[in-house]
Amino acid sequence: MGKPMIEFVDFGFKYRSQTNPTLHNINLTIHEGEKVVIVGPSGSGKSTLGHCLNGLAPFSYQGDITGKLNIKGKDVTNISIFERSKHVGTVLQDPDSQFIGLTVGEDIAFSLENDGWVQSQMKERVREVSGLVNMEKYIDASVHELSGGQRQRVALGGVLVDNVDILLFDEPLANLDPAAGKHAISLIDSIHKTLHKTIVIIEHRLEDVLFKNVDRIVVMNHGKIVMDSSPAEVLSSSTLSDNDVREPLYLKALRLAGCTITPDMHPQHMDSLDISTCKDRIRNWFDSTPASAQAIKREARLQLENISFGYSKEEEIIHNVSLEIGKGEMVSIVGKNGAGKSTLSKLICGFEKLTEGRILLDGVDITTETVKERAERIGMVLQNPNHMISKHMIVDEVALGLKARGIPEAEITKRVEETLKLCGLYAYRKWPISALSFGQKKRVTIASILVLNPEVLLLDEPTAGQDYRHYTELMEFLKKLNESGVTILLITHDMHLMLEYTSRAIVISEGKIVADDSAVRIITNEEVIKVANLKETSLFELALKLEIENPREFVQHFINVDREGR
Ligand SMILES: Nc1ncnc2c1ncn2[C@@H]1O[C@H](COP(=O)(O)OP(=O)(O)OP(=O)(O)O)[C@@H](O)[C@H]1O
Numbered sequence: 001m002g003k004p005m006i007e008f009v010d011f012g013f014k015y016r017s018q019t020n021p022t023l024h025n026i027n028l029t030i031h032e033g034e035k036v037v038i039v040g041p042s043g044s045g046k047s048t049l050g051h052c053l054n055g056l057a058p059f060s061y062q063g064d065i066t067g068k069l070n071i072k073g074k075d076v077t078n079i080s081i082f083e084r085s086k087h088v089g090t091v092l093q094d095p096d097s098q099f100i101g102l103t104v105g106e107d108i109a110f111s112l113e114n115d116g117w118v119q120s121q122m123k124e125r126v127r128e129v130s131g132l133v134n135m136e137k138y139i140d141a142s143v144h145e146l147s148g149g150q151r152q153r154v155a156l157g158g159v160l161v162d163n164v165d166i167l168l169f170d171e172p173l174a175n176l177d178p179a180a181g182k183h184a185i186s187l188i189d190s191i192h193k194t195l196h197k198t199i200v201i202i203e204h205r206l207e208d209v210l211f212k213n214v215d216r217i218v219v220m221n222h223g224k225i226v227m228d229s230s231p232a233e234v235l236s237s238s239t240l241s242d243n244d245v246r247e248p249l250y251l252k253a254l255r256l257a258g259c260t261i262t263p264d265m266h267p268q269h270m271d272s273l274d275i276s277t278c279k280d281r282i283r284n285w286f287d288s289t290p291a292s293a294q295a296i297k298r299e300a301r302l303q304l305e306n307i308s309f310g311y312s313k314e315e316e317i318i319h320n321v322s323l324e325i326g327k328g329e330m331v332s333i334v335g336k337n338g339a340g341k342s343t344l345s346k347l348i349c350g351f352e353k354l355t356e357g358r359i360l361l362d363g364v365d366i367t368t369e370t371v372k373e374r375a376e377r378i379g380m381v382l383q384n385p386n387h388m389i390s391k392h393m394i395v396d397e398v399a400l401g402l403k404a405r406g407i408p409e410a411e412i413t414k415r416v417e418e419t420l421k422l423c424g425l426y427a428y429r430k431w432p433i434s435a436l437s438f439g440q441k442k443r444v445t446i447a448s449i450l451v452l453n454p455e456v457l458l459l460d461e462p463t464a465g466q467d468y469r470h471y472t473e474l475m476e477f478l479k480k481l482n483e484s485g486v487t488i489l490l491i492t493h494d495m496h497l498m499l500e501y502t503s504r505a506i507v508i509s510e511g512k513i514v515a516d517d518s519a520v521r522i523i524t525n526e527e528v529i530k531v532a533n534l535k536e537t538s539l540f541e542l543a544l545k546l547e548i549e550n551p552r553e554f555v556q557h558f559i560n561v562d563r564e565g566r
Pocket residue numbers: 015017018022040041042043044045046047048049061434435436437438439440465466467
């Protein structure tokens with residue numbers, strides 16, 4: 001094992017605006033060249049720990065530190081944030097807060113410029129790094145014209161360009177499509193191996209991170225470290241589920257089948273997993289598959305007829321898309337970064353105008369209706385909560401839309417309270433939004449739309465940045481809302497969400513619909529997976545490992561059992 005690189009010793013942190021510390025008694029040593037993933041529920045202090053490591057706390061987020069933090073054996077509590085950035089490079093959860101330059105190239109070059117690199121070498125380095133993150137084609141594009149996932153890649157490039165020893169990733173996968181997520185994890189892994197960096201990853205999508213080996217998993221809750229051990233130890237314990245962290249699906253299937261998971265089964269990876277001791281048990285569990293529910297023919301609520309659109313005249317982004325969503329459906333829209341999913345939703349809400357085609361709601365043409373008129377019946381929750389929030393206090397933000405509609409004060413108070421309770425935010429109602437974690441902010445934006453009772457609800461990545469408890473709560477909540485008649489469209493990169501909650505999925509690739517089918521058929525269709533940058537589910541691989549003849553039925557069986565258990 002290498003020398004200690006990062007040492008938190010009896011470390012604590014209290015934000016100045018909080019009465020109680022957010023981090024308590026952290027003792028954590030990470031050695032040179034180690035790769036560690038930090039997981040824990042929303043608000044458990046993961047990002048705060050990251051901020052303390054890169055110096056944002058206490059330099060930008062003011063507060064008081066107790067105990068010690070050593071980097072490379074030196075106490076860094078008092079060194080400047082500038083000095084700190086020579087050791088720790090950070091990719092933040094919200095890439096927008098990180099952009100400095102106007103174009104992709106400028107942004108990646110920023111720190112090199114600061115360090116006084118020669119122009120020609122700088123250009124070469126920027127090209128090299130943008131190639132690493134697959135953004136070479138966009139070097140001259142403005143960062144503001146990129147899709148969410150593309151922005152994240154630029155942010156990653158901006159950090160890789162520096163030669164720091166420690167790389168900290170705060171939710172690197174949040175906005176990436178599944179294949180890009182895999183690519184990012186492979187990229188982090190190759191950087192780890194070839195450049196011998198020390199890597200710290202904070203991420204909710206544990207199964208996706210574990211696609212490549214990590215040395216340790218650190219589980220946090222309530223500002224403390226609950227477990228710090230090898231992936232095999234952590235995954236075979238109940239610590240993840242006890243602390244609202246989602247365990248890999250194939251392990252969940254083993255547990256549902258009644259198997260006990262032990263470290264010597266090497267549960268950290270599908271390839272290493274040894275199922276010899278529980279093979280029969282799982283096969284017995286999967287003895288019959290209930291026939292999947294027949295698709296119900298529904299009356300159309302939303303219809304897109306031959307719609308096309310481009311942000312500029314030169315480039316069309318959406319090509320002749322036709323689509324029908326039935327009343328009361330809950331549908332996933334999936335596809336790779338930049339495929340046109342968000343653009344499609346902006347067209348439905350009227351934020352952008354079609355160049356061709358028409359949109360109908362309950363059979364009535366709404367193509368010429370304004371955003372405001374459509375907003376009476378169609379609600380949209382954006383990908384990035386920071387793009388939606390305009391008020392300082394939570395209650396004011398959620399009340400905003402009702403106030404604009406001239407609803408009486410007493411009714412506003414009542415509806416806001418009900419919605420805050422539904423969204424698990426009631427306890428925070430008197431808080432300023434700035435003191436919330438990313439996941440909590442996301443729920444505020446959902447609350448601010450839900451309070452308006454929309455008939456059609458469009459959500460762009462609703463569960464990004466949510467822990468498993470809030471994910472489940474939110475999705476169960478959306479399911480109930482859907483059962484009460486609200487038609488729901490979910491843009492998501494989360495294949496588990498698609499499988500578990502939406503029976504139908506629409507796949508978009510390069511502005512066209514390439515598949516519209518049951519979620520199970522889509523996730524088991526190799527061709528569609530490839531075209532749309534999706535990811536096969538580990539359940540499918542588990543079924544293959546079990547030599548089950550029809551793996552698709554195994555996936556369906558898991559979903560049925562899992563749904564019943566909720
Ligand atoms: N800027 C801030 N000012 C005051 N308090 C804050 C601030 N940021 C976070 N907190 C407090 O710290 C707690 C932990 O937040 P943190 O962002 O570290 O959690 P997290 O584990 O990263 O959550 P998530 O998974 O939702 O991103 C929050 O519940 C909040 O009370």
